[in-house]
Amino acid sequence: MVKFKDIKGFVFDLDGVIADTSVYHSQAWHQLADELGVQWSDELADNLKGVSRMDSLELILKTGGKENDYTQEEKEKYAAKKNANYLDLLKGMDSSAILPGIADFLASLEENNYKLSLASASKNSPLVLEQLGLAKYFPEKVDPATLKHGKPDPEIFARGAEVLDLTPEQCIGVEDAKAGVESINSAGETSIGIGDVNVLSEADINFTNTSELTLANIKKAMEVGEG
CATH class of the missing domain: 1.10.150.240 (Putative phosphatase; domain 2)
Structure with missing residues (x-):
């Protein structure tokens, strides 16, 4: 597994990771x-x-x-x-739809100078981020209209690293779906699966819910992987 110190960016799915859309x-x-x-x-x-x-x-x-x-x-x-x-x-969505811990996690990533991009298959993701009040964290987004292949193909997460001017090895991808985790792995990035570990068993790191998503927990999990 890649070392934690080598990680420079995070590539996020939207649905089920940032908000329960x-x-x-x-x-x-x-x-x-x-x-x-x-x-x-x-x-x-x-x-x-x-x-x-x-x-x-x-x-x-x-x-x-x-x-x-x-x-x-x-x-x-x-x-x-x-x-x-x-x-x-x-139309009824607001910041109350942000999943537990995500607002704090995004703020901590910004504070620690990590680059962030969005790799959502949804063409409505910019609208969703605006309504959630989180658009400021994601100046870089993969435009799904430009993609030739959907998940589990690696294209969307590979592009998520590319728009940040980072290599896949420098990025962590965050997903809640099996197809998404497969996409991250195939792109050569470190994968975090949020949800049922039995469904997302191919992820490099597993958290049962978004409240566990912290830099400290990710560092700990990666160090265990190195061991």
């Missing part, structure tokens, strides 16, 4: 799945975490055996409809 995504996708006649389940909701909008729609259609029922144009209209539902739900 996944709740709003799930509600919007659930609405669309009902409209499409696809059975909603907790398993389907989990599988959509960290996945791009079009890939999420394809997964819903496949779950319902309807992957060949719609043209590309129709699929894009449905994806746009889901996004409109999501934006409506976001």
Whole structure:
């Protein structure tokens, strides 16, 4: 494992790491799945975490055996409809939606001169950060519209390091989804998984929730890894 002293930057996912926007995504996708006649389940909701909008729609259609029922144009209209539902739900979001410990963690990273970037598949992430009052921490963001591949492909986290002018080895990626952790690992960065250790077992470092996310805890975990 890379040594803690060599880390210069952090690349963050948004949903489920900075704020629980996944709740709003799930509600919007659930609405669309009902409209499409696809059975909603907790398993389907989990599988959509960290996945791009079009890939999420394809997964819903496949779950319902309807992957060949719609043209590309129709699929894009449905994806746009889901996004409109999501934006409506976001209107009620404020700083109370920031996950425990995250505001303090971001402040400590800034104080200690770490570079920060956002690697979210959501095209709405700038709006979410503004509503949360956290946009100042993320002057650098990966534009998901410029990506060719979604998670678990390493592209988004590799770009997250690139926009900071850092090598992947100098960065820690933070994720709550299995596909995201795979993306971080494939990009050559140190991975932190937030959530169920059984689901995120491939992460280099595991924390059960965001309140455990501190520089001291990360340093301790990396030193144990070195040992």
